[in-house]
Amino acid sequence: MELEKETKKMTLGHEVGAGAACLKCKDKCEGFELHFWRKICRNCKCGLEDHDVQMESAENKKVGRLFEDTKYTRLVNKLNTEGIPQYRETLSALSVASGLATSTNVPAAVPTATGVPAGVRTATAVPARVPTSIGASGVPTSIGASGVPTSIGASGVPTATGVPTATGVPTATGVPTATGVPTATGAPKPTGVPAATSVFTPVAVPAKKDVVKAIAFEWAPPVANLQLAVRYIELLPPEKRPITGTQGAEYRKHQMARQLPEHDQDPSCCHDLSPKEVQLMQQYVRKYKDEALGVGDLKLPEEMSSHAAQAGGKGGLEAGTHAGAAAGPGHVDKGTATLGKIGTPAARGAPDGSPKGQTYSCHRCQQLMKEGEPAVFAERAGYDKLWHPACFVCCTCTELLVDMIYFWKKGKLYCGRHYGDSEKPRCGGCDELIFSNEYTQAEGQNWHLKHFCCFDCDCVLAGETYVMEKDKPVCKPCYMKSHAVHCKSCQKPIDPEAQRVSFGDDHWHAEPHCFLCSGCSKCLIGQRFMALKGKLFCSVECKKKILG
Template sequence: MGQKKWLKKSLCEGQYTLSVLSQGACEDKAFPAGCPALLQMSGSQPQVARGVPCLRCRGLCTGFEPHSWRKMCKSCKCSQEEHGLSSELDDDRKIGRLLAASKYSSLTARLKGGDGGRIYKRNRMIVTNPNISGKDPTFDTITYEWAPPGLTQKLAMQYMELVPKELQPVAGTDGALHRRRRLARQLPLHDQDPAQCRGLAEGEQQLMEEFVSKYKAEALGVGEVALPGQ
């Protein structure tokens, strides 16, 4: 029997692990549920709880039913991210881990009483505008769940006005939800932590740690906001 190599996601959007399988193992392209070789390669990403309603289908989905190896719901075919999001603290921890041990570590803070990890010092912005349409003046308050750090409120508002209104991260809106969905998709834990991958040999874990250090030093960047010519 020959051998066939399968490349499984690990470093970008799940887990990329190169495994050598016997010719007959999991020959079916659909990868039948329970396939031992597939389970060996599958990652250990945290699963959304079963039965969590879909945020996109809004009542049409009977609840999250995890696929055996895809990050999707078997019931409605939407992604895990559409069924439940991590907490804001978890989001900030993921970004903090990404920026830690890099030249952008000043954007993070060490968690007190924790495991020594770092958390992203997310910049929220609260804007208060007077409302004089009524008899007695009142104030309208808008909270942005995220804003570029290190800017005056005037410049930060100029930045926000360039973002499509439906994507502005205003608390309680679809724009804020969209931002958190993108974080869930763009920053999987497997991209940074070998412990979140399953089936990596000891040498592969070391290679991944070296890869993470390398992209933090050579590829990681944080955008800056400034007016033209400044």
């Protein structure tokens, strides 16, 4: 019954993104219209991620299903309304230094906090309808219930504004008093003069160079130490930082669709699977959830030995020796995190319990990990392996693992797509993994028998002539109509099976009536010729005759 239920509910969600404009093709696309099994737009052949579609909800549900029934349930919310697991949004905004914002071209719409010079006080949140201001003396004042401004005196007792204050209370330099005469700092205020009868006017101050900005992120590592998360993002290539409204946000969107295809995990997103294929796919999904799927975590290299000890030494620490080991006990190598093997007693001068001279290096680039800098840890890989944030990539496509979601297999990191490719053949037509025993191979790709079709008109190509156009098979009629090059002489399309002559971007039928001299009409097949301005010439004389 379960298999029948899975088979019956299969759908490709044709209503999602319908009519959305293509961001690549612009006006050439009439709007997104999903092909019924290719996972692309019928009109422009681009993917859904290339169209102006808000995909956050679909992405959250997709990753939610991926993590369902795994140890990563902390990243999943159960939706009571739909019963669909959803990816928990980890973080939406962080306060960061202006350097991060500058390098990533944050949109002007992102709110920012204005920096102020040291010593200038900033307003704090207070209950509604109780405004506060800074009095002339630098003491905060508030409006009391009676409407009379009050200030907090030295004893903590509020005093009504307008009542003479105690002699000796200093006032801010250059701030006018009620009489309009400024008083020097530290000078006693004359008795009987109101403390602050005028409303304090904020003074505009120049912004500092290191302005703190609140930046919205599409995603950030779900760690308690927010500064560690910010530093992780700073260490990514600028064009790949997931900051809302930037190139990095678009990069994440594309990688989410590319690396984690929904049809690799959910049979209902596949086209026309048999009950047996649904069962095999469910077994495949269960296998990678149990054996390969993981989510990277951020760690400080200098803390890894304690984490490994708490975990019982799983994976072991195979720390490499650093050249600084010869410096002797107590030597500290600045800029690198020194770590020893689990259970090894600390050398003298090693307060963290790690002998000096043993360090972590990045598992990919082999460069030393710097102390205090975030490193990516993959639990399935063991405690002896760490990666720089920019080095945590798929071993096949070398792209950043989106949201640090990885698949571990035989000592290598994979994205979801390429892990699937290492386990099953993938159809070049529908982009789905093939779970049937029968399929065909052509042009270096694998195909469902029913999906080896013309990329333009979907006609079956078994036993038919076809042409590969951008790695996609196209039938001969569609090739002649949409893809064939045209003869420079007769302007007709050139048959893919016909002989032709090409020179630069120009093409001719290899026929006497097409490939001939523009001056004397001599056939140039097998002869020397010159091509100028789209014309052929057998000699300089013919060139001068036509072109002068």
